[in-house]
Amino acid sequence: MEGGPTNNLISKLGSQGTLSRFELISLIDSLDESVHQHLRRTAHRVRVSMYGNSVYVRGLIEFSNICKQNCLYCGLRSGNKQLSRYRLSLQEIIKCCDEGYRLGYRTFVLQSGEDAWYTTDRLAELIRCIKHSYPDTAVTLSIGERSDECYARLYEAGADRFLLRHETASRALYDALHPTMQFEQRRERLQALQSIGYQIGAGFMVGLPGQTSADLAQDLLYVQELQPDMIGIGPFLPHEATPLRDQPPGTVERTLDMIALARLLVPQALIPATTAMGTAHPQGRELALLAGANVVMPNLSPMSVRDKYMLYNNKICTGDESAQCRFCLERRIEAVGLYMDMGRGDSLKYLDRSGQPSAPLIP
Ligand code: 5AD
Ligand code: SF4
Numbered sequence: 001m002e003g004g005p006t007n008n009l010i011s012k013l014g015s016q017g018t019l020s021r022f023e024l025i026s027l028i029d030s031l032d033e034s035v036h037q038h039l040r041r042t043a044h045r046v047r048v049s050m051y052g053n054s055v056y057v058r059g060l061i062e063f064s065n066i067c068k069q070n071c072l073y074c075g076l077r078s079g080n081k082q083l084s085r086y087r088l089s090l091q092e093i094i095k096c097c098d099e100g101y102r103l104g105y106r107t108f109v110l111q112s113g114e115d116a117w118y119t120t121d122r123l124a125e126l127i128r129c130i131k132h133s134y135p136d137t138a139v140t141l142s143i144g145e146r147s148d149e150c151y152a153r154l155y156e157a158g159a160d161r162f163l164l165r166h167e168t169a170s171r172a173l174y175d176a177l178h179p180t181m182q183f184e185q186r187r188e189r190l191q192a193l194q195s196i197g198y199q200i201g202a203g204f205m206v207g208l209p210g211q212t213s214a215d216l217a218q219d220l221l222y223v224q225e226l227q228p229d230m231i232g233i234g235p236f237l238p239h240e241a242t243p244l245r246d247q248p249p250g251t252v253e254r255t256l257d258m259i260a261l262a263r264l265l266v267p268q269a270l271i272p273a274t275t276a277m278g279t280a281h282p283q284g285r286e287l288a289l290l291a292g293a294n295v296v297m298p299n300l301s302p303m304s305v306r307d308k309y310m311l312y313n314n315k316i317c318t319g320d321e322s323a324q325c326r327f328c329l330e331r332r333i334e335a336v337g338l339y340m341d342m343g344r345g346d347s348l349k350y351l352d353r354s355g356q357p358s359a360p361l362i363p
């Protein structure tokens, strides 16, 4: 059952940690029911050897849905005039952190559209304030493209990590989907963040209209080259008020394959079981956690704004309190035999760099 050319390629990848571009494309093309289990189990084994059975948790605060960009897939795009826009004040954001801290979170992810109201000064003040109140937490930013100077000042203010998905490593696809952004610049921003010292998160969507196996291989090879601390991978899901409203969504199966392959190609990375996975399938996040993912990001945004941060249709957790998400996820994690780790959850790459012990947690 574990023979055959596809299983051999999976085993080769599992033991060597790499494949040629040609092999990767042919592997992606030949993944089907008969080999899914082998791929996912191999990825899970590698995840356990690197990070043990723990699942790290980040409290996600969606602090503004105002965005100057116009990405074709995204419900927050500036061209979507039907969306009611909001911006949380610094005090409101800090209140979310207070609640998150009480719930046990030691990482906050501050996410927004590209909203210039949050100047470098305002963001730096916010970060200082959070780090002053909660010095044992990590602050992650997910606020899009900014200048070198802004990134550097926010790092000095105490931000630890930065999520900026590359979205797709295929230039043609990137250009088609991002009328207001540039392929080169996106990659350049990721490198700038990495050289400043942030733990960085790249990532991509699976099942974008027109995306091929070669494009997905390109995404995987790009993250292998970049060696980010985190890799966010989720299915593309259409949003009704965007130009891609009638396009088919990315599939759960394909996304699980990409999560597993990312785990095998970048074993040290943190990989979230994304909200998009939970939206695409009732057990999407659990399936991801058994296919190489090891992070979850429960929502900590105030109830009043949850349904306004609508990146795609039917996003989950829009009607649930922060505490509900926290305990819902704990139950789900335990139901698949893993456990929730409430620590900062730094990447192995970062722990190696900072000289802290990062011995693999083999159970
Ligand atoms: N489907 C899936 N993911 C989406 N994102 C934005 N819009 C969609 C969509 N329609 C993802 C992007 C972005 C992240 C915050 O959410 O990858 O980087
Ligand atoms: Fe703005 Fe990000 Fe949505 Fe693009 S994906 S429109 S940058 S919020």
Ligand code: FES
Pocket (backbone or CB within 6 Å): 298, 299, 316, 317, 320, 324, 325, 326, 328, 329
């Ligand atoms: Fe939000 Fe389950 S994670 S309700």
